Amino acid sequence: MKEIEIGNAKAEPGKLTYGFIESLDHPTGIIEKVPVMIAQGRENGPTFFLTANVHGNELTGIAVIHQLVTDKLTQELKGTVVAIPTLNPSALRRNHRSPEFDERDPNRLYPEGKFAEEEEEEEIDKDYPELYEQVANKIYSYFEKYADYHIDFHNHSLRSIPYVILDRVFYENETKKEEAEKLFKQQKAMIEAFGVLTCSEFPAKKYIKMKLHRSVSGATLNSLRIPAFTAELGENSVIIPQVVKGSIKGTRNVLKWAGMLEGPREEITEFLVPKPHEQLRRCYHPRAKQSGIIRFLVNPGDQVKKGQPVALITDILGRKLGDGYILTEYDGYMIALRSEMTVYPNDPIAEMGIKDDAPLVVPIPSKKIN
């Protein structure tokens, strides 16, 4: 069996073992520790990483890991599941997106790998990774050493449906294109096995500009070239038991796809799974044209048509602004609705899944990104 040692956790065939990665030494005498669970089967197979809670207020993945990664799993598993229930313990403690020692988005701080030259950063900064980057580098070193597949669990926002994100696969030059296409096919098959709505990530230039290649799964996929994806498991800050149940089914489906569990793929019936006929991509849409107070006319998961009103907009006295509606300019699906009732001009009021015309396997855009 594969020997795996992560922090002070060590894999043992047929057992679930536990431990911690010491990730940051605080000046006040406490050590930041990232928890690790290793479930190893008695038969050989791939090593699958499941990670959660890089954003501390996104909780469903923790429940999925606690319920799925058990002694019982080791009895039926071929290979090893490495689970990290929280990638960001201090953020979990304060139910906040970022760690207490670094306010930046932790899901943009994983190693930049082959994209290093694409960023317009002063060289000197790279020699001194900041605090959460130091934690991320340590965690990532274990992905690099052991992972064959990876899912990173998130929650989009309070009013959202579960969906998974299909990252575009980047390549450096024509000689690497074939490898990129192969990796993309694997990633897509893995996502389809999960069995929920899929949206591709933002198109190439925006992806780099938003540093999505430095997200947890973006870095695994695009720099380590390991099939990986982000699963957005619906509502953040709360645990919905049905979502946990459906997400465990999805994860088990992927483990079956990877040859690590036996049995047929199970359909997710615990929550809404829209079935579009075309590839969708994420898009912040529609946007408010003026400041005001909004109320939605649609629900997460609804299919909408171009020109359809999706929200009412009024002033604070309840009087209509303009014709009183915000319309969608695209056909598509409502993925997530804005949590705040107030909007300013240009604020997106939702995230939609709209038709994706952009290529899915793409060369790394040139340095000039604007």
Ligand SMILES: [Zn+2]
């Ligand atoms: Zn997140």
